[in-house]
Amino acid sequence: MAQHLKVAEPETPPAAAGPPAPARAAASAGSPARAWWRRPWVVPLAVVVLGFLSYVLPPYLGLDPKASLIPIRADAPAHYPMLVAHIGTGSIALLTVCLQLWPWLRRQRPAVHRWSGRVYVFVGVLPSAVLSFLITPLSPAPSIGTTLGGILWVITTGMGFWRAVQGRYLAHRRWMLYSFAFAINIVWGRVFFYVLELLGVTNQTIISQVVGTAPWLGWVINLFLVQWWLNRTADRKLKDLV
Numbered sequence: 721m722a723q724h725l726k727v728a729e730p731e732t733p734p735a736a737a738g739p740p741a742p743a744r745a746a747a748s749a750g751s752p753a754r755a756w757w758r759r760p761w762v763v764p765l766a767v768v769v770l771g772f773l774s775y776v777l778p779p780y781l782g783l784d785p786k787a788s789l790i791p792i793r794a795d796a797p798a799h800y801p802m803l804v805a806h807i808g809t810g811s812i813a814l815l816t817v818c819l820q821l822w823p824w825l826r827r828q829r830p831a832v833h834r835w836s837g838r839v840y841v842f843v844g845v846l847p848s849a850v851l852s853f854l855i856t857p858l859s860p861a862p863s864i865g866t867t868l869g870g871i872l873w874v875i876t877t878g879m880g881f882w883r884a885v886q887g888r889y890l891a892h893r894r895w896m897l898y899s900f901a902f903a904i905n906i907v908w909g910r911v912f913f914y915v916l917e918l919l920g921v922t923n924q925t926i927i928s929q930v931v932g933t934a935p936w937l938g939w940v941i942n943l944f945l946v947q948w949w950l951n952r953t954a955d956r957k958l959k960d961l962v
Contacts, residue, residue, distance in 0.1 A: 813844025865935030873902035901942035908938030
């Protein structure tokens with residue numbers, strides 16, 4: 721437990737680190753974890769992710785290309801299998817990133833946090849991103865925004881994982897929050913379409929513009945929100961950090 725509690729310690733040079741690590745860890749251990757209702761984003765995030773997956777996953781569970789929500793290229797036999805694998809690994813990424821952002825799990829079950837982090841990186845992000853690079857050229861409307869978002873997703877996730885390996889845990893936190901911004905990007909596409917449906921928009925020109933803009937606007941909005949959150953929590957006590 722002491723080793724895990726060091727995750728929340730500031731990255732300061734040894735001379736400025738203050739009391740020895742065991743003393744700081746013991747002091748941190750005496751601070752109770754904040755209740756989940758004092759983290760107002762935990763439940764809504766889980767609801768959004770589960771709601772999104774409940775919409776996306778069912779059409780692919782029967783492995784029927786005709787049920788695909790995305791048009792399948794008849795001249796590319798590998799298109800559908802790659803799409804199913806992409807959706808499966810992407811779903812793993814979305815579920816495990818929620819676990820990564822759950823403060824209670826990180827503090828009370830550090831081993832679960834570490835292993836879910838490895839699953840997020842190596843079973844979720846990396847295969848999902850690579851598959852998206854292969855699928856995008858086969859899409860009816862290939863998007864540079866989707867490809868760029870995938871590249872940045874891999875970079876931010878890789879940096880977050882490497883900072884954890886180095887023991888630079890505050891930098892790890894920042895990079896993994898950036899990674900989360902790209903992981904959750906796909907949800908915005910459905911949000912935009914729901915808004916159009918609620919507004920009764922049927923103009924195909926507007927819908928096409930939304931389809932072309934969503935791959936960019938989604939992760940731009942997410943990065944803005946993540947940076948706002950990082951700035952907001954920068955001066956808090958360590959026990960109040962996400």
